[in-house]
Amino acid sequence: MYTGRKISSAVIKRLPRYYRYLGDLLDNDITRISSKELSEKMNITASQIRQDLNNFGGFGQQGYGYNVEYLYNEIKKILSLDRTYHLIVVGGGNIGQALVNYTNFEKRGFVITAIFDVNPRLIGMTIRGVEVYDVDRMEEFVKHNKVDVAILTLPRSQASEVAEKLASWGVPGLWNFSHVDLHLPPTTKVENVHLTDSLMTLLYKINEDAAPSSHEE
Amino acid sequence: MYTGRKISSAVIKRLPRYYRYLGDLLDNDITRISSKELSEKMNITASQIRQDLNNFGGFGQQGYGYNVEYLYNEIKKILSLDRTYHLIVVGGGNIGQALVNYTNFEKRGFVITAIFDVNPRLIGMTIRGVEVYDVDRMEEFVKHNKVDVAILTLPRSQASEVAEKLASWGVPGLWNFSHVDLHLPPTTKVENVHLTDSLMTLLYKINEDAAPSSHEE
């Protein structure tokens, strides 16, 4: 039953992981699984799995567990993965190009339709069949083509300004690899990938076991 | 005062963000800031800032606030960013190469010393001065050179096996871009960057406002 109440982001962030594990089970021709079995594979509690899933509906059956294929498809629907998305890359540098070259995206229905950059040496080039355009032509492009997500892989200094423009043109999602926090109207959603922050978190973990250094007393 | 008690990961994940904002303040020649002012900039509560910082010590002063440069340097020490790290890239594909080309890393003291791959066309090549070696030579390299972090940018199918080897050779940190969960001894820390999961989370957010589709009733 869909209730319309807001699902906590802690739950949402776990959905792709459920989806991945269910996909793996499906690949291994496993047709049914209980929350207990899945909890052991995923290293979380069975209770959490049942709670999470019941935010969206009762997908299981008492005494039986969950049908893997059915549950997989339900999560696919919840994540809205049952359609194609059109993405543009804004910033044709290293990471932008890497994402264009990442073939797995297409298999999942994520199609990159254009790349935008300011660098004259890049403009006009084609990367895996995707053309690089001058950033000046972005407004025109966004207004004439469906763009679900703009991938922001441009320098910190330009990211906010470009993001605000994209939001004003109605782009619903920004996948932000730039190292700034964006403040946008609620009609445009942002997901941040702050790689430097992620690496710093790892360095903390590496060092935490070791003897504390200078912040001890 | 360092107490040795475990800091929650929620706090740790916020530290890089504090560090970034303090760096920006420093760049703008702001010498002092109160938790209240910082909270407005960062869009979190002043209470949370004070709680977070007090996990590591009393860095402020009543009636004054925090000295920006001092606090910046303290967080730098907490994150152990006051030294150089040696990284290797395992998997010389798109994302691996993009990270090697990411010049900001070196400015922060993250030095990539080698790339490993199985592809004969890549082996022997040099990317931004970093040589690509056959994966067969990785054990030898890791045992003769200091490797703080291995960046895993290889296919899902090979990631677990390689990760276990790296752990057994004593590599303390794995920055995992492969789309699998790694299970390793506690001496090797893992930080995951699951890009596909991140994008899926964004797609959920884009769609959640819209009318619910098939999982309603």
Add this chain to the structure above:
DNA sequence: TAGATTGTTAATCGATTAACAATC
């Protein structure tokens, strides 16, 4: 000194886990 703001304790809120009746 008076005002400002910390460090820290207490209250609240939300997320996770446990328990169990419902039921396949």
Add this chain to the structure above:
DNA sequence: TAGATTGTTAATCGATTAACAATC
């Protein structure tokens, strides 16, 4: 039917926020 396992309520745990005495 008996056994298994869900969906869901209740209990616990942890993280966030509020409050305020301490103090610069």
